[in-house]
Amino acid sequence: MSGRVQGWCPGALRPMPSGDGLVVRVRPHAGRLVPEQALALAGLAEVHGNGLIDLGTRAHVQLRGVRKETLPALHAALSGLGLLDPDAGIEARRNILTTPVWEGPETPALVAALEIALADCPALPPKFGFAVDTGATAVLAADSADIRIERGQTGLILRADGMALGEPVSAGNAPARAVDLARWFAASRADHTRMARLIASGTLPPLSAIEPPLQGQPLRPGETAFGTCLALPFGQVTAATLRALAVAPLRLTPWRAVVVEGIHGLPCPPGLIADPADPLLRVAACTGAPGCASASVETRALARRLAPLVPPGCTLHVSGCAKGCSHPGPAAATLTGRDGRFDLILNGPADGIPVARGLTEDQLTERLRGHLAP
Numbered sequence: 001m002s003g004r005v006q007g008w009c010p011g012a013l014r015p016m017p018s019g020d021g022l023v024v025r026v027r028p029h030a031g032r033l034v035p036e037q038a039l040a041l042a043g044l045a046e047v048h049g050n051g052l053i054d055l056g057t058r059a060h061v062q063l064r065g066v067r068k069e070t071l072p073a074l075h076a077a078l079s080g081l082g083l084l085d086p087d088a089g090i091e092a093r094r095n096i097l098t099t100p101v102w103e104g105p106e107t108p109a110l111v112a113a114l115e116i117a118l119a120d121c122p123a124l125p126p127k128f129g130f131a132v133d134t135g136a137t138a139v140l141a142a143d144s145a146d147i148r149i150e151r152g153q154t155g156l157i158l159r160a161d162g163m164a165l166g167e168p169v170s171a172g173n174a175p176a177r178a179v180d181l182a183r184w185f186a187a188s189r190a191d192h193t194r195m196a197r198l199i200a201s202g203t204l205p206p207l208s209a210i211e212p213p214l215q216g217q218p219l220r221p222g223e224t225a226f227g228t229c230l231a232l233p234f235g236q237v238t239a240a241t242l243r244a245l246a247v248a249p250l251r252l253t254p255w256r257a258v259v260v261e262g263i264h265g266l267p268c269p270p271g272l273i274a275d276p277a278d279p280l281l282r283v284a285a286c287t288g289a290p291g292c293a294s295a296s297v298e299t300r301a302l303a304r305r306l307a308p309l310v311p312p313g314c315t316l317h318v319s320g321c322a323k324g325c326s327h328p329g330p331a332a333a334t335l336t337g338r339d340g341r342f343d344l345i346l347n348g349p350a351d352g353i354p355v356a357r358g359l360t361e362d363q364l365t366e367r368l369r370g371h372l373a374p
Contacts, residue, residue, distance in 0.1 A: 009095075009126045010062075012078055013088040019293040020050060021065035024074065026083050027091070030111040030132075031059040031098035031252045032261075037081050038246035042239040048074045053242055054287075055235045057144065057328075058097050058129065059252040064291070093118045095128065097145050100219065100251040100259050101135035101226055106171060110134060110149060117175040122186040125193035130178060137216030143254040144328070146195035147181050149174045150213035157211050162196030165209040181205055218255050220276040228266040231257040231273035234285045234300050234326070244269040282310040284327035288320035288337070295320025297337030302361060309368050316372065317350065324350030333371050335364065346371060 009025070010016035016023045028037070041061065045053050050065025066074065078084040085091035096118075098111050111132050118130075131145030138150040148159045150166060158177050159166030169177050184205050185195055192198040199205075221231045227248065235256035237245075247266070251259040257273075260266055268274040273281060283306065286292065288299030303318040310316045310332075317324070317331035322338075327350070334345040334352065343354035344367060356367060 009092070011088060011091045012075065012084055013091050015066060015071070017293070018064070018287070018291060019289065019295070020052075020287075020291040021067060022071070023054075024049070024063045024066045024071075025056070025060050026063070026078065027058075027060045027085075027094060027096075028083060028252065029115070030108045031100065032108075033061075033246075033250045033252070035246040035248065035250075037083065038242055038250055040077065040081050041083075042242040042246070044074060044077055045239040045242075051239045053237050053239065055232050055237070055252060055256050055258070057235075057254045057256070057326075058095065059100075059254050061252065064287075089123070090119060092126070093121050093124065095130065097129060097131045097133075097140060097143060097254060099131075099133045099135045099139055100253045101137075101139055101216070101224075103135070103226075107132060107134045110171060110174060114149075114175040114178060117179045118182075121179050121182050124182060124186060125189075128182075128185075128194065130182075133213070135216070136214070138213040139216045139218050140254065141213070141215055142218070146185070147178050148213075149178060152211040152213055154211065157213060158207065159209070159213060160195050160199060160205050160207060162199035163204075163207070163209055165212055167207040167209050168211055181207070219253060219257065219259065221257060221274050221278070221281070222276055223264055224259065226251065227259045227261045227263050228274075229253075229257050229259045230266075230268060231255070231278075231281060233271065233273060233280050234283075234303065237272070241269050241271060277312070279307040279310055280304065282312070282314060283307045283316045283318065284331065285318040286320050286324075286326040288318075292320055294323060295337055296340050297342065299337070302335075302364075306364065306368060309365070309372055311372060314372055316368070319350040322351040333368060335359075344368075344371075 048070040049063045052064045054062040131148045133140040133150045146161045157166030158169045219229045248263045249261040283303045285299040285303035289295040299318045314332040317327040317334040320337045330348045335342040336350045341358045344356040345352040
Protein backbone atom coordinates (compact mmCIF):
# COMPACT_ATOMS: atom_id res chain seq x y z
CA MET A 1 0.00 0.00 0.00
CA SER A 2 2.76 2.41 -0.96
CA GLY A 3 2.49 5.46 -3.21
CA ARG A 4 -0.31 7.95 -3.44
CA VAL A 5 -3.58 6.77 -4.92
CA GLN A 6 -4.50 9.16 -7.70
CA GLY A 7 -8.07 10.39 -7.86
CA TRP A 8 -10.05 12.90 -9.85
CA CYS A 9 -12.30 15.74 -8.81
CA PRO A 10 -16.00 15.65 -9.62
CA GLY A 11 -18.02 18.70 -10.53
CA ALA A 12 -21.60 19.60 -11.25
CA LEU A 13 -21.04 19.05 -14.98
CA ARG A 14 -18.85 16.02 -14.43
CA PRO A 15 -20.46 14.11 -11.52
CA MET A 16 -18.75 11.11 -9.97
CA PRO A 17 -20.44 7.71 -9.55
CA SER A 18 -20.45 6.43 -5.99
CA GLY A 19 -22.09 3.67 -4.03
CA ASP A 20 -25.19 5.74 -3.33
CA GLY A 21 -25.57 7.30 -6.78
CA LEU A 22 -23.88 10.27 -8.43
CA VAL A 23 -21.94 12.86 -6.42
CA VAL A 24 -22.59 16.34 -7.83
CA ARG A 25 -20.09 18.91 -6.59
CA VAL A 26 -21.19 22.56 -6.53
CA ARG A 27 -18.60 25.33 -6.17
CA PRO A 28 -20.31 28.45 -4.79
CA HIS A 29 -18.69 31.71 -5.84
CA ALA A 30 -16.37 33.05 -3.11
CA GLY A 31 -17.38 30.08 -0.94
CA ARG A 32 -20.65 31.78 -0.01
CA LEU A 33 -24.31 30.81 -0.30
CA VAL A 34 -27.04 33.40 0.09
CA PRO A 35 -30.16 32.10 1.86
CA GLU A 36 -32.10 31.62 -1.39
CA GLN A 37 -29.31 29.43 -2.77
CA ALA A 38 -29.01 27.38 0.42
CA LEU A 39 -32.75 26.79 0.60
CA ALA A 40 -32.86 25.81 -3.06
CA LEU A 41 -29.92 23.39 -2.67
CA ALA A 42 -31.70 21.73 0.24
CA GLY A 43 -34.74 21.15 -1.96
CA LEU A 44 -32.62 19.93 -4.88
CA ALA A 45 -30.84 17.46 -2.59
CA GLU A 46 -34.20 15.93 -1.69
CA VAL A 47 -35.75 15.97 -5.15
CA HIS A 48 -32.74 14.79 -7.15
CA GLY A 49 -30.62 13.04 -4.50
CA ASN A 50 -30.89 11.26 -1.17
CA GLY A 51 -31.15 14.43 0.93
CA LEU A 52 -27.53 14.31 2.14
CA ILE A 53 -25.13 17.18 1.48
CA ASP A 54 -21.35 17.07 2.01
CA LEU A 55 -19.11 20.03 2.75
CA GLY A 56 -15.66 19.31 1.34
CA THR A 57 -12.16 20.43 2.26
CA ARG A 58 -12.17 22.93 -0.62
CA ALA A 59 -15.33 24.59 0.78
CA HIS A 60 -17.59 23.13 -1.88
CA VAL A 61 -20.90 21.32 -1.38
CA GLN A 62 -21.77 17.93 -2.80
CA LEU A 63 -25.24 16.56 -3.41
CA ARG A 64 -25.25 12.79 -2.89
CA GLY A 65 -27.33 10.01 -4.36
CA VAL A 66 -28.23 11.93 -7.52
CA ARG A 67 -29.90 9.88 -10.25
CA LYS A 68 -28.53 10.14 -13.78
CA GLU A 69 -31.94 10.72 -15.33
CA THR A 70 -32.50 13.84 -13.21
CA LEU A 71 -29.22 15.55 -14.12
CA PRO A 72 -30.70 17.82 -16.85
CA ALA A 73 -33.30 19.20 -14.45
CA LEU A 74 -30.71 19.57 -11.69
CA HIS A 75 -28.34 21.42 -14.03
CA ALA A 76 -31.10 23.76 -15.12
CA ALA A 77 -31.91 24.56 -11.49
CA LEU A 78 -28.26 25.14 -10.58
CA SER A 79 -27.86 27.43 -13.59
CA GLY A 80 -30.82 29.47 -12.45
CA LEU A 81 -29.18 29.84 -9.04
CA GLY A 82 -25.90 31.06 -10.52
CA LEU A 83 -24.14 27.87 -9.41
CA LEU A 84 -23.34 26.23 -12.75
CA ASP A 85 -20.38 26.98 -15.02
CA PRO A 86 -20.74 27.26 -18.82
CA ASP A 87 -18.71 24.10 -19.42
CA ALA A 88 -16.70 21.44 -17.57
CA GLY A 89 -13.36 23.02 -18.49
CA ILE A 90 -14.21 26.35 -16.90
CA GLU A 91 -15.65 24.52 -13.89
CA ALA A 92 -12.42 22.55 -13.41
CA ARG A 93 -10.23 25.68 -13.60
CA ARG A 94 -12.45 27.55 -11.13
CA ASN A 95 -10.92 25.68 -8.21
CA ILE A 96 -10.69 28.58 -5.76
CA LEU A 97 -10.68 28.37 -1.97
CA THR A 98 -11.85 31.61 -0.33
CA THR A 99 -11.10 32.68 3.22
CA PRO A 100 -14.23 32.89 5.41
CA VAL A 101 -12.77 35.73 7.50
CA TRP A 102 -13.05 38.59 5.04
CA GLU A 103 -14.60 42.03 5.62
CA GLY A 104 -15.58 44.57 3.00
CA PRO A 105 -15.70 44.10 -0.78
CA GLU A 106 -12.04 43.36 -1.54
CA THR A 107 -12.00 39.57 -1.14
CA PRO A 108 -15.21 38.80 -3.11
CA ALA A 109 -14.02 41.20 -5.84
CA LEU A 110 -10.64 39.45 -6.02
CA VAL A 111 -12.33 36.06 -6.36
CA ALA A 112 -14.60 37.35 -9.13
CA ALA A 113 -11.64 38.83 -11.02
CA LEU A 114 -9.64 35.62 -10.60
CA GLU A 115 -12.55 33.59 -11.99
CA ILE A 116 -12.56 35.78 -15.11
CA ALA A 117 -8.77 35.59 -15.47
CA LEU A 118 -8.81 31.78 -15.21
CA ALA A 119 -10.79 31.58 -18.44
CA ASP A 120 -7.45 32.10 -20.24
CA CYS A 121 -5.56 29.64 -18.06
CA PRO A 122 -4.17 26.41 -19.57
CA ALA A 123 -5.40 23.03 -18.38
CA LEU A 124 -4.06 22.14 -14.95
CA PRO A 125 -3.97 18.88 -12.96
CA PRO A 126 -7.34 17.98 -11.38
CA LYS A 127 -6.46 18.87 -7.78
CA PHE A 128 -4.48 22.02 -8.61
CA GLY A 129 -6.12 25.02 -6.97
CA PHE A 130 -5.97 28.62 -5.85
CA ALA A 131 -6.56 30.30 -2.48
CA VAL A 132 -7.73 33.86 -1.93
CA ASP A 133 -6.70 34.24 1.71
CA THR A 134 -7.06 37.98 2.07
CA GLY A 135 -8.66 38.61 5.42
CA ALA A 136 -6.74 40.55 8.07
CA THR A 137 -4.48 37.48 8.31
CA ALA A 138 -4.00 34.39 6.15
CA VAL A 139 -5.82 31.46 7.75
CA LEU A 140 -5.68 28.82 4.99
CA ALA A 141 -2.00 27.85 5.24
CA ALA A 142 -2.81 24.25 6.19
CA ASP A 143 -5.44 23.88 3.47
CA SER A 144 -4.86 22.63 -0.05
CA ALA A 145 -3.93 25.28 -2.62
CA ASP A 146 -1.08 25.72 -5.09
CA ILE A 147 -1.19 29.44 -5.79
CA ARG A 148 -2.11 31.80 -2.95
CA ILE A 149 -3.13 35.44 -2.82
CA GLU A 150 -2.60 36.43 0.81
CA ARG A 151 -2.24 39.32 3.21
CA GLY A 152 1.30 40.46 3.97
CA GLN A 153 2.66 43.19 6.20
CA THR A 154 2.53 45.83 3.46
CA GLY A 155 -0.51 44.59 1.51
CA LEU A 156 -1.35 41.68 -0.75
CA ILE A 157 1.21 39.09 -1.81
CA LEU A 158 1.19 36.28 -4.38
CA ARG A 159 2.83 33.10 -3.06
CA ALA A 160 3.54 29.74 -4.63
CA ASP A 161 2.73 26.88 -2.27
CA GLY A 162 5.99 25.45 -0.98
CA MET A 163 7.66 28.86 -0.73
CA ALA A 164 7.81 30.85 2.50
CA LEU A 165 7.73 34.27 0.82
CA GLY A 166 5.49 35.90 -1.74
CA GLU A 167 5.63 38.70 -4.29
CA PRO A 168 3.89 41.98 -3.38
CA VAL A 169 0.90 42.57 -5.68
CA SER A 170 -2.08 44.89 -5.86
CA ALA A 171 -5.75 44.01 -5.97
CA GLY A 172 -5.68 45.10 -9.60
CA ASN A 173 -2.88 42.84 -10.83
CA ALA A 174 -3.09 39.89 -8.41
CA PRO A 175 -5.46 37.78 -10.57
CA ALA A 176 -3.36 38.24 -13.71
CA ARG A 177 -0.15 37.44 -11.83
CA ALA A 178 -1.80 34.32 -10.39
CA VAL A 179 -2.62 33.15 -13.91
CA ASP A 180 0.93 33.96 -15.03
CA LEU A 181 2.18 31.69 -12.25
CA ALA A 182 -0.26 28.96 -13.29
CA ARG A 183 1.01 29.20 -16.88
CA TRP A 184 4.58 28.86 -15.64
CA PHE A 185 3.62 25.76 -13.66
CA ALA A 186 1.86 24.18 -16.65
CA ALA A 187 4.96 24.76 -18.79
CA SER A 188 7.50 23.67 -16.16
CA ARG A 189 5.85 20.90 -14.15
CA ALA A 190 7.06 17.78 -16.03
CA ASP A 191 5.39 14.95 -14.08
CA HIS A 192 4.57 17.04 -11.01
CA THR A 193 0.89 17.65 -10.27
CA ARG A 194 1.22 20.07 -7.33
CA MET A 195 3.16 23.29 -6.95
CA ALA A 196 4.88 22.37 -3.67
CA ARG A 197 6.27 19.17 -5.17
CA LEU A 198 7.67 21.04 -8.16
CA ILE A 199 9.33 23.59 -5.90
CA ALA A 200 10.70 20.83 -3.64
CA SER A 201 12.38 19.39 -6.73
CA GLY A 202 14.41 22.59 -7.04
CA THR A 203 12.45 24.34 -9.80
CA LEU A 204 11.53 27.84 -8.62
CA PRO A 205 8.99 30.19 -10.21
CA PRO A 206 9.78 33.67 -11.56
CA LEU A 207 8.48 35.57 -8.54
CA SER A 208 9.98 38.50 -6.66
CA ALA A 209 9.29 36.67 -3.41
CA ILE A 210 10.30 38.96 -0.55
CA GLU A 211 7.43 39.05 1.96
CA PRO A 212 5.83 36.41 4.22
CA PRO A 213 2.07 36.17 4.79
CA LEU A 214 0.54 37.34 8.05
CA GLN A 215 -0.53 34.01 9.52
CA GLY A 216 -3.71 33.59 11.55
CA GLN A 217 -5.62 30.67 13.00
CA PRO A 218 -8.58 28.81 11.46
CA LEU A 219 -11.98 29.50 12.97
CA ARG A 220 -13.24 27.21 15.71
CA PRO A 221 -16.92 26.45 16.38
CA GLY A 222 -18.71 29.08 18.41
CA GLU A 223 -19.07 32.84 18.23
CA THR A 224 -16.70 34.67 15.87
CA ALA A 225 -16.35 38.22 14.63
CA PHE A 226 -18.02 37.13 11.39
CA GLY A 227 -21.01 35.25 12.82
CA THR A 228 -21.76 31.91 14.41
CA CYS A 229 -19.44 29.12 13.33
CA LEU A 230 -20.96 25.63 13.43
CA ALA A 231 -19.14 22.43 12.54
CA LEU A 232 -20.68 19.57 10.57
CA PRO A 233 -19.72 16.14 11.92
CA PHE A 234 -17.66 14.49 9.16
CA GLY A 235 -18.68 17.37 6.89
CA GLN A 236 -22.23 16.19 6.23
CA VAL A 237 -25.69 17.66 6.83
CA THR A 238 -29.21 16.75 5.86
CA ALA A 239 -31.32 18.98 3.68
CA ALA A 240 -33.45 19.82 6.71
CA THR A 241 -30.41 21.06 8.64
CA LEU A 242 -29.25 23.18 5.72
CA ARG A 243 -32.68 24.82 5.71
CA ALA A 244 -32.32 25.58 9.42
CA LEU A 245 -29.00 27.32 8.75
CA ALA A 246 -30.29 29.45 5.88
CA VAL A 247 -31.26 32.42 8.03
CA ALA A 248 -28.38 34.49 6.63
CA PRO A 249 -25.62 34.05 4.05
CA LEU A 250 -23.43 31.03 4.75
CA ARG A 251 -19.67 31.21 4.44
CA LEU A 252 -18.32 27.75 3.73
CA THR A 253 -14.99 26.78 5.25
CA PRO A 254 -12.46 24.05 4.43
CA TRP A 255 -12.68 22.93 8.06
CA ARG A 256 -16.07 21.25 7.57
CA ALA A 257 -17.82 24.14 9.25
CA VAL A 258 -20.03 27.00 8.14
CA VAL A 259 -20.23 30.57 9.37
CA VAL A 260 -23.76 31.96 9.55
CA GLU A 261 -22.78 35.44 8.44
CA GLY A 262 -23.48 38.28 10.86
CA ILE A 263 -25.68 36.17 13.16
CA HIS A 264 -24.70 35.79 16.81
CA GLY A 265 -26.34 33.67 19.48
CA LEU A 266 -27.85 31.30 16.92
CA PRO A 267 -29.12 28.11 18.58
CA CYS A 268 -27.14 25.13 17.36
CA PRO A 269 -29.32 22.88 15.18
CA PRO A 270 -29.43 19.25 16.31
CA GLY A 271 -26.49 17.23 15.09
CA LEU A 272 -24.12 20.15 14.53
CA ILE A 273 -21.21 21.19 16.77
CA ALA A 274 -20.88 24.53 18.55
CA ASP A 275 -18.39 23.37 21.22
CA PRO A 276 -14.73 23.64 20.10
CA ALA A 277 -13.84 20.89 22.61
CA ASP A 278 -16.20 18.31 21.09
CA PRO A 279 -14.16 15.12 20.49
CA LEU A 280 -15.86 14.59 17.12
CA LEU A 281 -13.74 17.49 15.84
CA ARG A 282 -10.66 15.31 16.35
CA VAL A 283 -11.92 12.59 13.99
CA ALA A 284 -12.05 12.59 10.19
CA ALA A 285 -14.12 9.96 8.41
CA CYS A 286 -15.15 9.56 4.78
CA THR A 287 -18.49 8.28 3.53
CA GLY A 288 -17.35 4.66 3.73
CA ALA A 289 -19.42 1.64 2.74
CA PRO A 290 -22.01 1.31 1.37
CA GLY A 291 -22.14 4.95 0.22
CA CYS A 292 -18.76 4.79 -1.49
CA ALA A 293 -18.00 2.05 -3.98
CA SER A 294 -14.27 2.20 -3.17
CA ALA A 295 -14.81 1.41 0.52
CA SER A 296 -15.03 -2.07 2.04
CA VAL A 297 -15.83 -0.90 5.59
CA GLU A 298 -18.34 1.30 7.37
CA THR A 299 -16.59 4.38 8.78
CA ARG A 300 -18.71 7.03 10.47
CA ALA A 301 -20.52 5.04 13.14
CA LEU A 302 -17.14 3.58 14.08
CA ALA A 303 -15.58 7.05 14.14
CA ARG A 304 -18.27 8.24 16.56
CA ARG A 305 -17.58 5.31 18.88
CA LEU A 306 -13.84 5.92 18.83
CA ALA A 307 -13.92 9.73 19.14
CA PRO A 308 -13.84 9.75 23.00
CA LEU A 309 -10.48 7.93 22.84
CA VAL A 310 -8.82 10.77 20.93
CA PRO A 311 -7.10 13.28 23.23
CA PRO A 312 -6.90 17.01 22.43
CA GLY A 313 -4.20 17.78 19.92
CA CYS A 314 -4.52 14.43 18.13
CA THR A 315 -6.41 13.43 15.01
CA LEU A 316 -7.88 10.02 14.22
CA HIS A 317 -8.65 9.30 10.57
CA VAL A 318 -11.06 6.51 9.67
CA SER A 319 -10.78 5.91 5.93
CA GLY A 320 -12.84 3.49 3.87
CA CYS A 321 -9.92 2.91 1.48
CA ALA A 322 -6.35 4.02 0.83
CA LYS A 323 -7.36 7.17 -1.08
CA GLY A 324 -7.88 9.08 2.17
CA CYS A 325 -10.40 11.54 0.74
CA SER A 326 -11.53 13.00 4.05
CA HIS A 327 -8.01 13.69 5.39
CA PRO A 328 -5.32 13.58 2.69
CA GLY A 329 -2.42 14.25 5.06
CA PRO A 330 -1.01 12.29 8.00
CA ALA A 331 -2.91 11.78 11.26
CA ALA A 332 -1.77 10.58 14.67
CA ALA A 333 -3.59 7.33 13.89
CA THR A 334 -5.24 6.28 10.64
CA LEU A 335 -7.53 3.28 10.19
CA THR A 336 -7.65 2.30 6.53
CA GLY A 337 -10.26 -0.16 5.33
CA ARG A 338 -9.03 -3.15 3.39
CA ASP A 339 -11.08 -6.24 2.51
CA GLY A 340 -13.60 -5.59 5.26
CA ARG A 341 -11.06 -5.01 8.03
CA PHE A 342 -8.69 -2.21 9.04
CA ASP A 343 -4.99 -1.47 8.77
CA LEU A 344 -3.54 0.79 11.49
CA ILE A 345 -1.10 3.51 10.39
CA LEU A 346 0.63 5.77 12.90
CA ASN A 347 1.59 9.36 12.07
CA GLY A 348 0.86 8.80 8.41
CA PRO A 349 -1.79 9.07 5.68
CA ALA A 350 -4.33 6.48 4.61
CA ASP A 351 -1.91 4.90 2.15
CA GLY A 352 0.98 4.83 4.63
CA ILE A 353 2.80 1.79 5.99
CA PRO A 354 0.69 -0.04 8.60
CA VAL A 355 1.96 -1.17 11.98
CA ALA A 356 -0.89 -3.69 12.09
CA ARG A 357 -3.04 -5.22 9.37
CA GLY A 358 -6.42 -6.88 9.18
CA LEU A 359 -7.81 -5.62 12.49
CA THR A 360 -11.46 -6.18 13.34
CA GLU A 361 -13.52 -3.44 15.01
CA ASP A 362 -13.30 -5.34 18.28
CA GLN A 363 -9.50 -5.22 18.16
CA LEU A 364 -9.29 -1.50 17.41
CA THR A 365 -10.20 -0.01 20.78
CA GLU A 366 -7.34 -1.49 22.78
CA ARG A 367 -4.81 -0.81 20.04
CA LEU A 368 -5.87 2.83 19.89
CA ARG A 369 -5.86 3.29 23.66
CA GLY A 370 -2.15 2.63 23.70
CA HIS A 371 -1.27 4.67 20.64
CA LEU A 372 -3.43 7.71 21.41
CA ALA A 373 -2.71 8.03 25.12
CA PRO A 374 -1.96 11.68 26.05
